[in-house]
Amino acid sequence: MRFARDYGWRAYAIPVLAIITVWVLVDIIQQPADTTPPNPPAATSTADNDRRPPVPNPADLDFMTEGGELPDGGPYTDKGKGTYRTVGNPGAEAGAGRPRTFTYVIQVEDGLDPAHYGGDDGFAAMVDATLTNPKGWTADPEFGFKHIADADKADLHIQLTSVATTHKECGANLAMETSCFTSDGNRVVINESRWVRGARPFAGDLGAYRQYLINHEVGHGIGYAQHVPCGRDGALAPIMMQQTLSLSNSELNKIDPNEIYPDDQATCSYNAWPYPTGKKD
Template sequence: MSESMARSDARSGSTRGRARSDPSADGDGPTPEHSRAEDDNVGTAVEVSDPFGLHASADRTHQPLRARWDPTAPDEARARSPRPERGVKKQSALGRFISTYGWRAYALPVLFVVTVLVVVDAVNGGPEVIGAGGNPGFGRLSPRAASAGIIGAPPGDGQFPGDLPTGALPEGGPFTEIGAGTWHVVPGAAAEFGAGAELHLSYTVEIEDGIDTSGLGGDIAVARMVDSTLSNPKSWSHDRKFAFRRIDQGEPDFRISLTSRESTRKACGFDIPIDSSCYNADLRRVVLSEVRWVRGALAFEGDIGSYRQYQINHEVGHAIGYHQHQPCETDGGLAPVMMQQTFGTKNNDIAALDPDGVVPMDGKRCRFNPWPYPRG
């Protein structure tokens, strides 16, 4: 038995001699650093002490290295410092994802949340902005306004009540009832436009004294509207016979004059009791009714700009020699510019107002049109 124990001790000493290379193997006990080095030698085949000689050649690499295989050996009071972590701990799937993608792993959740918020905002109707089609945004309604209920926007069908009499004056802004009966010339001139094969015509733009044009953009804005209308290729300059130029000095061929309601009735007559414009050949004055300039006409369905263009073109047409009015010629087509569109675009309506006129009672109805040559 002692021989067996001696052989076991010899083998144990041999094992310790191979596993230890520092002087602490002399029996004084390992230092804490050396003990940790041995414990951390993971994956290396190490022979352990077997005082009974039963498992001298057993492979213990799969066993916990801190276990003692000699339960009868005296307990060595070895001071152990805190054990450091063994390399890299096994990571979870989330940990591996973060290690792989770095900062992007944190950015992706943020982007996801932002995307969800944008989609929800779009579905619920986000604030409007100024886009490529040119519409202004009004932002979101305040919670108080939204909860209180909002009156619906007016319908956009552009139709006036059917019981309004033809030629009736639409509702709208204020106008001048009585002016001074005198006019002042708006300063400014325009270069000649049009071919002028037969006629070179000059005109002035004038405003009746007593008319406040500040609500219309001022005198200059009125003059620019006249100039831009007549110089448009859809206007009378399309006909190569004519050339036009605006002057502010000297005697013009005709005077385009914005005129109050009372002065218009004096210059144009009021046999048909409807506000309208005219050309007075004795005065060589194109009389533009300020009432209609402000309010327009029912047939134009609220399009004030187009009505002003019609006013100018229709009355200048009389000034340059087109004295007769015209009826609607094609049912559903564009009205001729010399049709009395202020009274309406239905032949029957105009014929009822002026039974002795040139317009027949034939049931034709046209669409409003401000131009002599609408297709340019």
């Protein structure tokens, strides 16, 4: 009992603590391991994944179905005064003109705000540059163009026009903003809303759309009265296709079944030029 006399109460406590320690160790060894994380990351939740939208696949998107709608963009004039002023610097000339060179003047309807469309000089410069470009109508030696000063002697009057005046001159039977050529005064009527905003099928390429708009409507003015459908899926669109509205034959067929477009699902790429290679053949 000397051990008890020397250590007092600790002589009894030490054996008890040893027994408790052994018991705890045995219990831990017998417990199965828990491999589940205490807080699984939220990203692994099946419920959360089900609520997410699917990853967009470009192959599933239809880029042509809203072509006729006017894109968002800058302001334009709803109603002008119905009278026109002549703008630009005469002198631009191109093309062999065999047998004919078309003379033209460039005009802007009074009441349009020049800040909306880039100014008179900007509009006139785009018209001149388009009609004298080698990829334009003058790639065919049959055609030539000359910018003159006298509106009374011009074969074509290329006019930037407000929405209301465009509707009056071109009609609005499609309930879409379009431009036109009218034989009443041989006028190429360019809808200012389209000049400012462009068209969805051109995917934001406003410069190319403006070139197309000039070439298409001037094409009517020099004798190409009929529209032309997309010739082959994936090909460049013919200049006389109604690219403002769509690049798809089937879409254009839905818009106006009386037009020339077959319901064949052929869809072209946008194109601003009569002869994109600069050659007729």
